[in-house]
Amino acid sequence: MSDRNTTFVHTGAEQIPVVADCDVVVVGAGPAGHAAAISAARNGASVTLLERYHHLGGMASGGMVLVLDDMVNDGNEVVTTGVVSEFVERMERQDGAIYPPSEDCQTNWDMWQKWSRWGCIDFHKAAMPQPIIHAVAFDPDAWKRASLDMVREANVNLRTHSWFSDVLREGGKITGVIAQTKMGRQAIRAKYIVDGTGDLDVGVAAGADYTTGQFIVTTVFRIANVDTDKAVAFEFSDPETYKKLDREARRVIGGAWGMWWLKTPLPGVVWCNCPHMPGYDGMSVEDMVKAEYEGRERMMNLLAFAKANIPGFENAVMLGAAEQMGVRQTRLLQGEYVVTKEDVQSRRYFEDTVCRGRDYYTPYRALLPKGIDNLIVAGRHYSVESDAQKLSREIPPCMAQGEAAGVAVALALQGDQALRDVAHQSIQKQMRAQGADPGDTPSANALLNDTVAAE
Secondary structure (H helix, E strand, C coil): CCHHHCCEEEECCEEEEEEEEEEEEEECCCHHHHHHHHHHHHCCCCEEEECCCCCCCCCCCCCCCCEECCCECCCCCECCCCHHHHHHHHHHHCCCEECCCHHHCCCCHHHHHHHHHHCCECCCCCCCCCCECCCEEECHHHHHHHHHHHHHHCCCEEECCCEEEEEEEECCEEEEEEEEECCEEEEEEEEEEEECCCCCHHHHHHCCCEEECCCCEECCEEEECCCHHHHHHHHHHCHHHHHHHHHHHHHHHCCCCCCCCEECCCCCCEEECCCEECCCCCCCHHHHHHHHHHHHHHHHHHHHHHHHHCCCCCCCEEEEECCCCEECCCEEECCCCCECHHHHHCCEEECCEEEECCCCEEEHHHHCCCCCCCEEECCCCCCECHHHHCCCCCHHHHHHHHHHHHHHHHHHHHHCCCHHHCCHHHHHHHHHHCCCCCCCCCCCCCEEEEEECCC
């Protein structure tokens, strides 16, 4: 890189080349960050998208969390739409997404046998059979392809292999970010910044208030050469034997959701959202190394058990673990409003809701750090209590947050204003125009007699 053609910024004694000068920089190209970048660009902003990995999609692709859920409320009304729906449509066109038609969204054993191994179930309901709902099983590479297509079409300046290092300050104001790359440190100047890191990396560097939490981590993996028809037939033809073997498999893996294996759009390939490993800090290098060792040992033990004991798995082989560790909770923003467990469980409605999940509403204020005019957060690290985050961290609602954040920064840019001064009504209106549901029209089961007013 020639000095003659390069602008530099200075931090202390360090001279850092400026590789992009834009309206908005989004840090993290996971589901939330990617949605924010696309949304902002489609609304007229020049956008740079920064990602540390070689791929886009975060926990959806690299983490292989291969079912999109939390998209319907208790009445089976699809409430998480917009960019989420577009992703599903794009992957479906590539034979990379499968979901039940509306007529199959019923509660009976026939539909359970047909759809439960796709993960399209309401796992919040304890009674069996659980209802079949609108959820989407997808292929991780289809997600990566769709992500790249959308970035290219929106003319987003994509910079992968770029690890966020610090915020850029000029005269005490945050004016962009610094990334570590193979070429050294590089600066991206921007008027507005979206933190889509999942761990609040940008917010912490900028001085935002936060708290920490911890949940399970997971080394998600896939198994190939599975005769899924044979495995399902065995499950339903000899349920008692299957239950006994399933209990043993869950003991071997050492922690899993109700179903330790699910079908994928790829024939003969199943994914395993396990082992679940508590007690590891997703911010600790030492803990993540230990989790990698432990997780891989457990998954190989499970494979050996399944091959030896479960019909349909006789010829199974390990396809591989996810590229990213399944970290669910680390740092959480403590912003202008902190969403509580009661808010989520009671379905509390907020006047300034700009996105929603299954049966909960997210206020615009929960995306905004206190005291920082040009930074907004989108993803599992939004402003929320630890116990509330465990109930509201699924991929589709995080994507809805990102889409709302993208609209917000575009509106702030148009009005040359601080993010907190952007009218939530304007965000809601544009979200509707984009086919998304901001939650401004509450569902019938929303808590309205204790609505939290916008400040």
